Amino acid sequence: MVNLSLYTVKAVLILDGEGRRLYSKYFHPPHEEISADSLASSLKKQKEFESNLFAKTHGQNSDIMISDDLLVIYREYVDVSIYLIGAIDENEIVLQEAFNGFKDSLELILDTGIDKRSVQEHYDMVVLAIDELIDDGIILETDPATIASRVTKPPSKDIPLNIELNEKGLLSAWGFAKSKLAERLQQGL
Amino acid sequence: MSAQTYKKSEDPHSGSLPDKMAIYQDCLNRFNESPVNPKLCRTLITSLLELLSHGETFPRQEATALFFSISKLFQHPNDSLRQIVYVAIKELCGISDDILMATSSIMKDVQNGSDLVKPNAIRALIRVLDESTAFSAERLLKNSLVSKHPSICSASLVSSYHLLPIAETTVKRFANETQEAVGDLKQLPYPDENSRYYPTTSHISQYHALGLLYQLKNHDKMALIKLIQQFAGHSSPLKNQLAQVQMVKFVHQLVLKDPNSIPQFLPLIANWLQSRHEAVALEACKLTASLSNLVPNDLFAAAVSVLQGFLSTPRVTTRFAAVRLLNKISMVSPEKIVVCNPQLESLVNDSNRNISTYTITTLLKTGTDKNIGSLIKTITKFIHEVNDDFKIIIIDAIRTLSLNFPEECDTILHFLMESLQSAEGSLQFKNSVVEALIDLIQFVPQSKEKALEELCDFIEDCEYNEILVRILHLLGKEGPTTKNPSLYVRHIYNRVILENSIIRSAAVLSLSKFALVKNDPELVESIEQLLTQIKTDSDDEVRDRASIALQFIDSVKSKKDVSNIAQNFIRPTSTYDVVALESKLSHYLSQGQEAFKTPFDVSSVAKYSEDEKKALDLKRRQEQAFNHTEESSNSGAGNGNGTEKGGRKGDRLDDNSFNGPSLESEEEDLLLSKYVDEMSSLEQFQSFGKCIHSSKIVPLTEIEAEFVVKGIKHLFDEHVVLQFHITNTLKDVALDNVEVVCQQEGLSEGLLDEQEEFVLPIERLLPNEGESCYVSFKKLTQNKDDIIVERFSNSLKFQSKELDPSTSLPFEDDEGFQDEYEFDSLFLSPGDYMKPSFVSNFATSLEELPYESVSVYNIVETNTLQEVIDKLVISAGGLPLENSQIVSHDATQHTLKLSGKCILDNTKALLSIKMIKTSKGIAIKALVKSDKESLAEDLSNNLI
Structure with a gap:
């Protein structure tokens, strides 16, 4: 069966250099029940998933991998890693496109580049950028400049x-x- | 602030996370202030969002209070505050009550807000609506949908999409506008002078519009085809690559449902393959790969060459996607991607370990006997550089390889031993290596002695008890039949001297098996000596085992009448089906005190002889190799399902890629054993003796039929019992006195009584109930070993009675009317008398068997070879060997090799079935060889 749903992205994460959560959002369709086995259903599963994920990605520098039957695209910076997670049968390049939108728009709005301090200092803008990027699992926009121009400064x-x-x-x-x-x-x- | 929250803020792990209660209080105070301070409020909301994002939640009451105070901020016109307010509203509306109250404020923004906040407002709006109020957003959504601003249009489309589950009828009303949005190329307004960014329009609203349109037209195939014709092709207005990918997926969906429509889409697919967008070309490749045998070869080749190009791009994701897809193709038709081998070989050392692992498993599939050797050399270098998860995947790939290339077993053996002996690697990794070695020893006999010797060396310094015990068991099992058993005895006895008690007791068992070696009395004597020495061991388990073993050996030597039993204890000829044993035992335990009065009946568990067990194992391996696609190359630790199941099976410790038999087949087995239990508990069948064999469950109707019938054939010494399990799917009719009338077609030539012995009808079958009706026939032959073949055409006879809706029982005075219902015939085939068995060398075994029978069939229906093979495997009941049950899609001829044993008298039978596909159909020539003439003839004459 081909997956024709627009709900393509399962989660967006920002973890710090030791695998602790800076930002996390696990998506699910707003007007449907959350299924019990999805990551969105419990904090415990999410934490487990994140620590597992961090262990596999930290220092690996491989950009894309499969973990827990999910497709993970990520980038590791000095003290922070950003992740975009989709279903295993998703078109890898589509997800990469979304990830590029994510990464590049962060680079645009965070003046000093992507690091833990600037993410924390401009948390509001990071949140807004992700909100403009993905709307509950649907890729809303992929052009980084469009996203950045829609994010207001405080x-x-x-x-x-x-x-x-x-x-x-x-x-x-x-x-x-x-x-x-x-x-x-x-x-x- | 309570002491507890105070402590929490000191917790080093919370980092700089703000305190939850303080933020809550601050929010309530500040948001209710007038005038509000937008900068401070935005900071507060940010902290709140940070808390929520870290997994903190608020109790409903507090969340509702927060929600309301935040909605107070709507009075402030600042866009930058408004934007974050919307994010907060979206976050909170899942955990607050009365969220509808914010509707009117948000709607005001959708109508009059600036272009900047309008999209945010639209997206927040649909989250505060519910089923009863969703319609109120219709006009707003429609107006925004036709907006010239692409962001507003996208927001409206996505929001409508979210609304589908609760308000499909509302959304359907703007199907026309959505359709227009697909083709409409809206431009972002030119950025004003003080903007820092220069957005380029991505036209992503086309993607959203297509996604929504598909959901609206989902059930209408013609509309979908029209959609494709309108928006795909040369003058396609689709600029956005995601939208184009979506289009490819539509076509994919259509052709999966209706393969006949493929030709009309071929030009489109070819066009997409050349797309300048990688995502589109990749999706087209995926489509082509999944159609594989249904598309012309040149198109497939085009897709492969696109993938080949992807392999050498600098973009990791593209390489990853390409190699992953190639890996998938290599499972079914490796020959088609051999052209990619040069590129693949250069990817073996890719810095992304996922890519290199996929590459290696792919290469192992596409490899020929010429390059396998050099490939394994490369892997030997590679395997040291990756972590254990990948190592295990590679070992698994090698393991299947060893079954496919038995002639390469030396190289493979060398590689496995090297990985086993290297210092690195966890228990799981070592275990999977041992697992692979055991396979090698079992299924590639020529490697046996060498592998065993290597293992002997290995146990000299192995640090893992589990592995040691397994190897000792293996040595005990395989050692006595080798040329030089005494070699192993020395190694095993060394363990008794040097190791701990667990290993010592395993070694004792293993030693005792060597005492049965027939032609070497000296060895037997020395074993006895050794065991006598061990009797003084410090551990009582070891001592016990040694004494018992000595006792057994004694009685074997004395040739008393118990010697057979003793021999069986030392070296069992058959083992229990561990899975069945486990499930039966746990069932027994769960029944409680009452059941414990009768002892557990172990005879109800199936026993397998050596050959049968090997057959089962091999079957499982083959299935595994076939299902290997996604999960195996999964980076190891995933696949929780597999781990769980395999763990339960208890026959493998690592189980990263082992899926066990598929869930379906397991369920079917359970169902079957349930039916068999039902049958054997009936008193009418008690006098028949033990049931020799029960067939698989055969569906005899469509599953959507009014009455769903499934048939099972039970064979007894003197009887044949047909069990028909009937399910009544009608809602308002009960069936009384249901019986099945079986008519024989006379294939049995008088071996089976034409008149049935008795029929056990079902008294009453209420809606949604399922029960069994039995028909028993008596065999007329005195010879138990005769194979009876018969086709039964069946019909169901019953009285149907309407139900009284108030009692759900038939009306008292309703006499019902007699009715009949015909269903498919049930074929008692020779395959029902066969069980799978393993032979290591098919060709020589085939020659050795004395009797042969040849028959020729011709199938006119346009089946694929694979379908015919699947049918034959079932109807002949044998075990497919040398992977001959899998045929590549474009092959025109094939030879299927099956091996089995008759369940009645254990006579061997081998089948070599040649088939050739021509335009007129499939011609089949079956050669059956057996120890018994009649078996060979019966099998060959009744294959189809």
Whole structure:
């Protein structure tokens, strides 16, 4: 049987240099029951899978392998490894394409290159990039620049409350004060 | 903060993970603030997401509280905050209640948000909807689907796809828009000046649209063909390579369902093979490989040359994919990929060990007797550089190799011994080497003595008890029949002096077997001496075994009437089927106290003689070699199923690639033994004596039929009993007095009474119940060894009664009406009298047998050779030898070699069946040779 489903990616992982989890997402279709034997079903299985995976990939530098009946594409950096995992009968090059989107978009958004510190410091952007890459197992976009351009940076500064001092501004200030007061009163009650 | 959470933050393994409760409190406080601080909120949500990603979860109540406070952030217009809010909503909606409340806020964004957050909003929207509310998103999804912005369009398509399980009818309403989206090449808007990136449009929405469209048209084959015609081919609008891959898969699906449609797709496939996108070309290769014999040879060759090109690219994944596919092809038709050998040989030392292992197993398949030798030399170097998982895979490949190239056994033996003796390698690895050696000794007799000698050297310094014990057992089994048994005795006795008690006791058993060597009285004497010495051993198990062995040897020598029994104890001629024994024993134990009153009946477990056991083993190996495709080259540790099953089988310790017999056949065996038990428990059959043989279960109707009938043939000394297991699949009808009427066709020529002895009908068969009806015939011949061949045409007779829906029983006054139901005939074939048996040298054994019988058949139906072979193997009941049960797809002639023994009197029979495929059909010439003339004739005349 040919697998014609769009649900091609099983998981995306980022592990640190000792195999500990930095980011993990095990995908499953949002409106279907999670089957009991899938990795998405239990944390224990995931941890086991990850430590097994790390043991097999650490220092091997082989980019692609099969582990636990899953196709694994990965890249190891100095103190962090990134993984993309798909079903065993998936088209390897399609998964590689998705992985390239993942890897290259991270390289674009993390200014100092992919390492543990920059992943942790820009965790929000990493999360957003993966969200733009894969949507619950469906490859959403593979072009790294498109992904990077859709990832917003954190708001640059604390935007101050802006009240204009004209008639409309006064009205809105009054409205704001009124709502604030009502809120306080409600909280007091 | 409680003491416990405080401790947790100190835990070195949590790294820099923020504290869960602190984050929870902060989130609730900050998100409810007004005005919200977007920067701080984004940081907080990030920490929250980090927690969730590390596997932390919140109780439902807390998660719901979080969900609500996060939805408060919708009042702030900042896009960069909004984006992370959507991610958080998606994460939380699985563990929170009342998520519908966020719908309207999200919908507002889908309508009025900026182009940046619109896709995020759409994707979050469908996660908060459920079955009853999904329809409300219809207009929004449709509008976004036709949006000019590719990201928005993709988001809408993917979201619709997610919605399919709960709202298919809603999604079906935008089938037209989806169809248009496939061909629509939407461009990303030109990036504004302050953007740092220069996105190129990937047109991936085509891929999403195709995926969705397929699900909508899944059941409509014509629509699918139209889809392919519209979007594939020369003027294809498909720019995205994933979309093109999807297209190849559609074709794949279609031709699998209907092989006749292949010709119309051939130009397309050829075109895809030349695609500039590797993914597309690879998918087309996969398609071609899976069709193998159904596509013209030149197309297959084109696919192979594409793969050949892939082998030398610098991209690891491409090489990996290509070699993996080639490995798969090599299982069925190695001759087709021999052209790739030069490229493959250069990949043996690839830095990716997966690739090199695949390469080696492929080369071992495509290798000819000319290059096997040099190949093994390369592997000898290679094997030191990889880890144990790969080593085991390679040893397994070599093991199957040794069965295929018996003439290379010297090289293989040398290689195996070297791996065994090298210092590196775990127990599992060593065990698989020993496993391979045992195979070699069993199935390649010419290597036996040399291998045994090498093993003797090996046990001199082997650190693993398990392996030592196995080798000692093997020496005991094989040693006494060699030319120079005393050699082994010395090695075994050394173990008694030097090793621990476990090994000593194994060695004692092994020694005692040498006492049966007939032509060397001196040896027997020295064995006795040795055993007498051992009687003073410090370990009582060792002493016991020695005394018992001496006792046995004594009674064998004294030629008393118990000598046979004693001999059997020392050197059993047959062993139990370990798997069956285990399952019977555990069944017995699970029955509880009541059952323990009667002792366990060991005679119910099948026993196998040496030859039969070898036959079984070989069969298992062959099956394994055949199923070897994916799992074997799996990087070893995977395949939990195999490990579990093999472990249960208990006949191998490593089991990384051994799958055991397929699950189906195991289930069938269980079912069969259940039916046989049912039959033998009936009192009508008690007087018949022991059942000699029960056939496999033969399906006699389609499985979708109203009444599903399966037949089993039981042979007794003086009777033939047919068991028909009938299942009533009708929902509202009960069957009363069900009986089977069997009509003989007269092939038995008076050997079987034409009138049945008795029929045991089924009184009542309610819906979805299955029960057995028995028909018994008496043999008219006095000679038990006569083979009776007969074809029974059958029909079912019964009264059908309608059911009262309230009681689910037939109406009281319903008399029902008599009905009949015909089903396939049951053939009592000569194969039912045969059991598989092993001969090591087919050609010489064939010549030795005195009687021969030849018959010729012609099959007109357009079957493939493989189908005919599968049929013949079953109908003749023998064991296929020399891998002759597998034929390559394009072969036009083949010789099937089968070996078996008659179950009645153990006469040998060998079959050599030649077949030639022509345009008119398949011509078969069967040569049967046997110790008994009648057996040879019966077999050859009734093959088909």
